[in-house]
Amino acid sequence: MIIGGAEDKLRKRTILKDFVAASGGADARIAVIPTASSLGPEVVEVYDALFRRLGAADVVAVRPESREEAGDPELVARLESATGIFMTGGNQLKLSALVCGTPLADAILDAHERGVVVAGTSAGASIQSSHMVAFGGPGSTPKQRMTQVAAGLGLLDSTVIDQHFDQRNRYGRLLMIVAQSPQLLGIGVDEDTAAIVDHVDDHEILSVVGRGAVTVFDPSRIVTNAYEARRSSALLASGVVLHILPEARAST
Amino acid sequence: MIIGGAEDKLRKRTILKDFVAASGGADARIAVIPTASSLGPEVVEVYDALFRRLGAADVVAVRPESREEAGDPELVARLESATGIFMTGGNQLKLSALVCGTPLADAILDAHERGVVVAGTSAGASIQSSHMVAFGGPGSTPKQRMTQVAAGLGLLDSTVIDQHFDQRNRYGRLLMIVAQSPQLLGIGVDEDTAAIVDHVDDHEILSVVGRGAVTVFDPSRIVTNAYEARRSSALLASGVVLHILPEARAST
Numbered sequence: 001m002i003i004g005g006a007e008d009k010l011r012k013r014t015i016l017k018d019f020v021a022a023s024g025g026a027d028a029r030i031a032v033i034p035t036a037s038s039l040g041p042e043v044v045e046v047y048d049a050l051f052r053r054l055g056a057a058d059v060v061a062v063r064p065e066s067r068e069e070a071g072d073p074e075l076v077a078r079l080e081s082a083t084g085i086f087m088t089g090g091n092q093l094k095l096s097a098l099v100c101g102t103p104l105a106d107a108i109l110d111a112h113e114r115g116v117v118v119a120g121t122s123a124g125a126s127i128q129s130s131h132m133v134a135f136g137g138p139g140s141t142p143k144q145r146m147t148q149v150a151a152g153l154g155l156l157d158s159t160v161i162d163q164h165f166d167q168r169n170r171y172g173r174l175l176m177i178v179a180q181s182p183q184l185l186g187i188g189v190d191e192d193t194a195a196i197v198d199h200v201d202d203h204e205i206l207s208v209v210g211r212g213a214v215t216v217f218d219p220s221r222i223v224t225n226a227y228e229a230r231r232s233s234a235l236l237a238s239g240v241v242l243h244i245l246p247e248a249r250a251s252t
Numbered sequence: 253m254i255i256g257g258a259e260d261k262l263r264k265r266t267i268l269k270d271f272v273a274a275s276g277g278a279d280a281r282i283a284v285i286p287t288a289s290s291l292g293p294e295v296v297e298v299y300d301a302l303f304r305r306l307g308a309a310d311v312v313a314v315r316p317e318s319r320e321e322a323g324d325p326e327l328v329a330r331l332e333s334a335t336g337i338f339m340t341g342g343n344q345l346k347l348s349a350l351v352c353g354t355p356l357a358d359a360i361l362d363a364h365e366r367g368v369v370v371a372g373t374s375a376g377a378s379i380q381s382s383h384m385v386a387f388g389g390p391g392s393t394p395k396q397r398m399t400q401v402a403a404g405l406g407l408l409d410s411t412v413i414d415q416h417f418d419q420r421n422r423y424g425r426l427l428m429i430v431a432q433s434p435q436l437l438g439i440g441v442d443e444d445t446a447a448i449v450d451h452v453d454d455h456e457i458l459s460v461v462g463r464g465a466v467t468v469f470d471p472s473r474i475v476t477n478a479y480e481a482r483r484s485s486a487l488l489a490s491g492v493v494l495h496i497l498p499e500a501r502a503s504t
Contacts, residue, residue, distance in 0.1 A: 032457045058500040092316055140392065141418035141465045143498060146375055166393035175496065190486070213486035217348060217494075225498075234442070234465035234498035242469075242494045244427065246477075246486035 002195050004189030004212065005089055006124035009050055015194045015210050021052040022117045023084025029081040033108075035098055036061050036090030043088055051086075051188045052143075060111035062104070065126035070102035072191040074211040084117045087124025093134050095127045096150050105153060112155050119194075122163050129161040130154040131184055133177065138168055142175035143236055144229040149177055156197060156204070166199045166212055178219040179226040179237045193247075195212040208247045216243040253448050255365045256441030256464065257374035258343055261302055272306040274286035274369045275336025280308040282315045283334040284322070285360075286315050287350055295340055299447060303338075314356070317327035331359040339376025345386050347379045348402050357393050357405060364407050371446075374415050381413040382406040383436055390463045391424040394489055396481040400427035401433075408456070411437045418442040418464055421480040424481030430471040431478040431489045438469035445499075468495040478493075 001022070007015045020028050020175045030051050044061040051059050062078050064070035079085065085108060087095065099105050112118045118128070126132050129152045136147025149160070160181070162174045165188035178186040189195050190212025197204045208214045219240040225236040253274070259267045272280050282303050289295045292388040296313040303311045316322035331337065337360060351357050370372035370380070378384050381404045382455050388399025388426045401412070413425045414431070430438040441465025444465065450457045460466045465471050476489040 138421075139418050140421055140423050140440075140469065166391050166424065169390075169392055171392050171423055172418065188392075193486075211486070213488075215393065229498075233501070234445075234463070236465075236498055236500075237497065238495040238497065240496075241496040242492040244487065245490060245492040246481075246488055246491075248488075249482075251483070 001116060001119035001188070002125040002128055002161055003119060003121035003159055003193050004125060004165055004191050004195045006123055006164070007210070008192050009046070009153040016050055017054055017116065017211055018079065019084060019086065019119045020051055020056050023056065027058060028084055029058040029082050029087055030056050030084040031060050031062050031079050032086050032088065032090040034091055035065070036095040037088050038090055044109060047086060049089065054147050064098055064104060067068055067098055068105040070099050076103050076107045077178035079111050082111060082116060083118065085111060087127060088119035089122030089124060092126040092132060093150060095123055096132055096152060096156070100153060108153060118155055120250070125189060126161050127152050127161045127197055129187070130153045131160040131177070131181065133160060133162050133173060134157065136173040138170060139172040140169060142172045142235040143232050144176070144181055144226070144235060145232050146176050147173035150159065157184055162188045164191055165215055174217060174223070175237050175240065176235060178217050178225040178234050178240065179222060182219040182222050186219070188215040199244050204209035208245050210247060213244050213246040216245065218243070253369060253371035254377040254380055254413055254439070254441055255371060255373035255446045256377060256417060256443050258416070258443035259373055259462070260444050263297070264431045265306065265436050265445070268302055268316055269306055271336060271338065271369065272303055272308050275308065277369045278309060280336055281310040281334050281481060282308050282336040282338055283312050283314050283331050284339050284340065285337050286313065286340040288319070288344055288347040289340050290342055299338060299340065300435055313371055316350055318358060319350055319354055319371060322345050322351050322356040328355050330361045334363060334368055335373065336361060339379060341374030344375035345379040345402060348384055348404060350405060352405060353357045360405060361407070379404050379414050379499035380407045381411040381439070382409050383412040383433065384428065385414050385425060386411060388425040390421040392421060394427035394431055394487040395469060395484050396428070396478070396487060397484055398428050401429055405465055410435060411439055414440045416443055426469060427489055427492065428487060429472060430492065431476040431487050434471040434474050438471070440467040441453055460497050462499060465498040468497065470495070492501070492503050
């Protein structure tokens with residue numbers, strides 16, 4: 001469950017409700033991973049209160065602040081009984097730098113494998129793809145060097161995920177990445193919007209909930225100069241197929 | 253010549269130089285149409301000085317401030333000897349409201365027909381398409397009602413042109429328009445960038461000069477819910493083919 005940031009926490013809370021329901025509703029045992037956040041305990045308190053209010057049976061925090069802590073067996077064991085994992089927003093590079101490749105990351109991947117719902121918002125969304133937007137500026141037109149890629153958790157293979165997509169004008173940076181790596185599908189998620197990926201048999205099905213849209217760039221037939229564009233020049237990116245996917249609502 | 257606004261006037265002036273050269277260089281007789289602008293005579297003075305500095309033989313202002321003036325034979329006659337026509341930025345709805353459908357508009361179309369170079373920046377770019385973005389807000393994700401369309405001059409048929417494209421985050425509004433009108437090609441031009449359309453035999457060839465890129469949306473195979481989306485909801489726009497076209501430069 002890939003949430004584009006700023007999900008509604010006060011009114012309808014559609015996305016967070018869906019997450020709790022998918023995690024088992026009254027039986028939901030949720031682990032919150034707030035490592036991306038620079039905030040103190042209040043970030044956990046907010047989600048703890050929210051998930052309990054929405055009916056979850058239990059909420060635990062799993063907050064490593066170093067790679068060593070992300071290898072702590074006691075901490076890792078907290079995921080064993082979880083039916084849902086929620087990664088907060090913040091700095092995804094902190095999340096990848098402290099978690100990826102550690103026993104905690106393995107535990108997240110194992111949990112995902114056995115059907116535990118893994119959700120994340122903002123930084124917690126970006127981390128889910130195999131290739132992760134580390135940081136980079138806004139702008140619609142892709143330009144060479146406008147963003148950097150790091151390795152994500154890889155819950156979703158051959159993808160790169162960006163968030164706050166509409167609100168922070170991130171078309172350009174996601175297009176730059178898929179122009180340089182046309183084997184990746186670019187997925188941009190708007191605020192208060194979630195891309196939900198269900199693994200069905202051998203393939204994945206994407207659906208959308210929330211107020212905005214999920215934008216997908218399919219660069220498989222791209223014509224590009226990304227391998228030779230110099231400095232920060234605008235990139236040629238011709239033939240990218242674009243899908244803008246809002247929540248499917250009943251007609252009229 | 254469709255310029256995305258904020259073309260360089262102080263340094264290399266590539267775009268304005270190209271315009272003067274295409275208009276005949278030392279033989280260029282340029283008519284400036286500043287009707288879109290809310291500025292006083294200084295908008296004409298700036299372009300007058302620039303075009304003369306770049307070698308044009310003559311520059312005249314053609315500035316109707318009402319539809320009646322746009323029918324004034326003396327004013328219209330100033331286009332007869334022009335080899336280049338330049339429409340400034342400002343408010344394109346003012347330009348379309350005062351000029352489209354008047355004898356002046358006919359004179360621009362006739363001049364274009366006989367090979368006179370017609371250029372425009374910002375509002376003067378938007379006016380050139382058959383369907384014109386009147387106004388509307390920023391944002392990457394297309395939403396119902398986020399922009400309005402008016403009729404443009406139609407120098408370029410079956411198109412809708414937007415400008416300041418990268419800088420003002422206008423993906424969403426251009427996508428909204430092509431989702432509602434999939435027979436239109438959406439053309440978004442960045443600042444200090446020009447789309448140059450040459451009419452060769454029966455078809456048009458687009459090339460790009462300047463610092464940014466020209467973004468083309470081809471919605472001919474779109475799947476959309478634009479005919480039934482309610483209020484300001486995000487639009488389904490799946491299968492749009494995207495071409496981002498910077499200036500072709502010699503490789504490395």
